[in-house]
Amino acid sequence: MIIKFYCFLAVMLNILIYFVLGSLITGRLKKLRFSATLSLITGFFLYYVLFELLCIPMTLSFRPLHFLSRIWAGVLIILFIISVFMNHRKWAVLCGESCAFVRSHPHFCLFSLFLLITELIIIIGCYQFTLDAAFYVGSANTCLTTDSLNIYNPYTGMWQDHFEMRYFFANYAVNDAVMCFLTGLHPLVWTKTVMEAVVIILVNTVIYRMGCALFKGDTGKTGVFMFFTVYLSFFYSTIYTAQEFFITRTYEGKTLIGSLVIPLILLVYIKLLEDPGYSFYWWLLFLMSVGSLVLSNSASMIFPAALGIFMLSLFLIKKDIRILVKTALVVLPCLMSVLSYVLYVKGYFVIRTMPG
Amino acid sequence: MQSISAAGDGLNFLFKCIALYNGSSFCLVLYLLGLVFIALKGGKELKRIFLYPGLIILFTVYNPLLPLIINRFFDINKEYYRFMWIPPVCILPAFLAAAYVMGEGRSRGFRIVGFAGFLLLFAGIGSFVYGKGYVPAENVYKIPNEVMAVSKLIRENTDMKYPVAVMDRDMQMEIRQYDATILLACDRTQYLDFLGDVDEDQLTREKNEYVNRLLSVIAKYEKIDKDSFREALNKTNTQFVVVERVSPMLRYLSDAGLESVGTTGSRVVFKFELEDPQYLDLADYSGVW
Numbered sequence: 001m002i003i004k005f006y007c008f009l010a011v012m013l014n015i016l017i018y019f020v021l022g023s024l025i026t027g028r029l030k031k032l033r034f035s036a037t038l039s040l041i042t043g044f045f046l047y048y049v050l051f052e053l054l055c056i057p058m059t060l061s062f063r064p065l066h067f068l069s070r071i072w073a074g075v076l077i078i079l080f081i082i083s084v085f086m087n088h089r090k091w092a093v094l095c096g097e098s099c100a101f102v103r104s105h106p107h108f109c110l111f112s113l114f115l116l117i118t119e120l121i122i123i124i125g126c127y128q129f130t131l132d133a134a135f136y137v138g139s140a141n142t143c144l145t146t147d148s149l150n151i152y153n154p155y156t157g158m159w160q161d162h163f164e165m166r167y168f169f170a171n172y173a174v175n176d177a178v179m180c181f182l183t184g185l186h187p188l189v190w191t192k193t194v195m196e197a198v199v200i201i202l203v204n205t206v207i208y209r210m211g212c213a214l215f216k217g218d219t220g221k222t223g224v225f226m227f228f229t230v231y232l233s234f235f236y237s238t239i240y241t242a243q244e245f246f247i248t249r250t251y252e253g254k255t256l257i258g259s260l261v262i263p264l265i266l267l268v269y270i271k272l273l274e275d276p277g278y279s280f281y282w283w284l285l286f287l288m289s290v291g292s293l294v295l296s297n298s299a300s301m302i303f304p305a306a307l308g309i310f311m312l313s314l315f316l317i318k319k320d321i322r323i324l325v326k327t328a329l330v331v332l333p334c335l336m337s338v339l340s341y342v343l344y345v346k347g348y349f350v351i352r353t354m355p356g
Numbered sequence: 357m358q359s360i361s362a363a364g365d366g367l368n369f370l371f372k373c374i375a376l377y378n379g380s381s382f383c384l385v386l387y388l389l390g391l392v393f394i395a396l397k398g399g400k401e402l403k404r405i406f407l408y409p410g411l412i413i414l415f416t417v418y419n420p421l422l423p424l425i426i427n428r429f430f431d432i433n434k435e436y437y438r439f440m441w442i443p444p445v446c447i448l449p450a451f452l453a454a455a456y457v458m459g460e461g462r463s464r465g466f467r468i469v470g471f472a473g474f475l476l477l478f479a480g481i482g483s484f485v486y487g488k489g490y491v492p493a494e495n496v497y498k499i500p501n502e503v504m505a506v507s508k509l510i511r512e513n514t515d516m517k518y519p520v521a522v523m524d525r526d527m528q529m530e531i532r533q534y535d536a537t538i539l540l541a542c543d544r545t546q547y548l549d550f551l552g553d554v555d556e557d558q559l560t561r562e563k564n565e566y567v568n569r570l571l572s573v574i575a576k577y578e579k580i581d582k583d584s585f586r587e588a589l590n591k592t593n594t595q596f597v598v599v600e601r602v603s604p605m606l607r608y609l610s611d612a613g614l615e616s617v618g619t620t621g622s623r624v625v626f627k628f629e630l631e632d633p634q635y636l637d638l639a640d641y642s643g644v645w
Contacts, residue, residue: 062644127491137533145536155543188497221458228450235482238379242441258441306442313408
């Protein structure tokens with residue numbers, strides 16, 4: 001029971017961190033009203049982009065996990081303080097608005113909460129066996145146990161003489177290991193309970209915002225839309241669908257690509273239809289581009305494809321060449337990741353795990 | 357999608373991919389019907405949101421030529437299906453259903469009947485994710501208790517900090533998620549390739565020679581020469597062998613000189629006395645730091 005309480009606190013901590021980080025960006029926006037859900041989503045990707053910026057140099061300099069963990073904790077604390085200083089007034093206003101929203105839409109709020117809790121109980125309560133967990137959870141546990149960053153083979157635990165470039169940028173599991181080090185939770189508990197809950201909350205947040213965008217804020221229709229979307233997900237099930245990944249492989253980084261990133265691209269596309277020049281959404285897409293690479297190396301192909309499809313549509317509608325230029329810039333990190341992997345596979349370079 | 361390949365299946369690759377991806381579920385059909393509905397009845401805004409990207413998706417992701425083109429540059433046989441995550445297959449039907457049920461002027465009774473009707477429709481056209489049963493997690497780690505029991509048995513019977521083991525497939529995939537101090541003689545790809553009889557080139561075959569001997573016994577139940585098996589254990593520094601209790605190799609393992617150090621619900625843990633045990637430790641990076 002105590003560990004479940006710790007898990008609850010860890011989930012809340014994650015949500016708080018994303019919200020606080022996201023507020024650093026969304027709190028500065030002039031055109032958009034300050035939003036908790038938008039801050040949460042923005043903060044999630046900002047979190048992983050910042051983590052990557054710290055993790056890659058640490059990995060290349062063979063630093064131990066505990067060193068990265070302490071530095072990362074320090075960075076988060078500093079950003080937390082800065083965000084409190086910059087956004088506390090906005091948060092106070094948001095609290096008031098949120099309370100007013102709950103009072104004016106009690107049925108919608110209760111219904112959404114019920115839907116979310118039901119998903120959490122069903123998905124987290126289920127035993128999930130997938131072969132890929134040997135990588136995603138095994139990698140986090142290996143980094144934690146060996147106090148190192150991607151130096152040991154997660155499948156066998158044996159030392160590797162070079163970094164596997166396929167996973168070099170996908171440091172989602174390393175972040176899991178870092179958070180396990182900081183919280184003291186076992187990687188299995190962190191990945192299969194805490195992060196699962198976080199992912200479910202984030203995916204539902206995107207579905208909620210999608211409903212708001214499609215139904216112009218009509219909470220009744222949005223509630224039914226959310227329910228139908230979640231319900232249908234439980235019936236679109238083969239071992240390949242994004243929905244199956246979301247329900248049975250929630251702890252895997254690539255699940256987030258199918259269940260969070262792609263629906264979010266659609267949501268941003270809907271927003272860009274209204275104002276294709278609004279820079280915030282392009283910056284959000286850029287954060288998503290880099291952040292997705294951290295979640296899973298699959299993003300290096302899927303993200304450009306998904307974004308390309310929606311932005312090509314936007315270009316055909318708006319007939320503005322700048323849309324294509326911005327899209328190309330946004331997907332550049334993904335394409336560079338593909339290029340580096342191809343060069344590695346072709347034998348042009350290798351990064352050793354020991355200097356000299 | 358191991359069973360299909362763009363090179364082998366040609367233009368049929370995409371259709372086989374779609375069939376495997378969707379299985380017995382008709383959600384994709386529902387999505388396509390939704391696109392047709394919007395094309396015929398939808399307003400300008402809905403067409404912009406769903407129809408135009410939908411058409412581009414049909415001409416790209418669902419274009420039989422695309423996987424063949426990509427396959428010239430990258431091996432996408434196993435992963436092409438991930439492009440099928442792009443169309444909003446659940447979002448569009450859910451949106452249309454919600455818009456219909458909650459439309460202006462609908463009575464309460466209509467909404468309830470419509471809501472229930474769509475629930476039945478969605479359930480009817482899909483395949484339920486827990487159709488084969490819902491298995492509750494046995495513990496907070498969400499792994500079988502057996503994995504923890506095997507880990508404990510290994511820990512109790514070794515003086516090594518990082519003992520090496522080889523196990524049946526499922527245990528092999530889960531043990532290091534729980535206890536990463538237990539090392540494994542072979543990695544996941546080696547194991548799955550061996551089970552799937554994937555052709556290995558000469559170099560790989562030589563590299564995997566000892567591991568393949570171990571897997572022949574553990575995973576394929578082949579009674580190879582016992583000296584050859586013991587040599588493979590020694591060369592890979594493998595101290596523990598974990599097999600299912602129903603494995604036909606229990607007698608073979610005992611005859612090969614391995615000692616059973618304990619059983620769990622459905623596993624037997626064997627220990628092998630290595631001729632020249634190597635006490636593995638972590639690489640020393642203190643000079644680097």
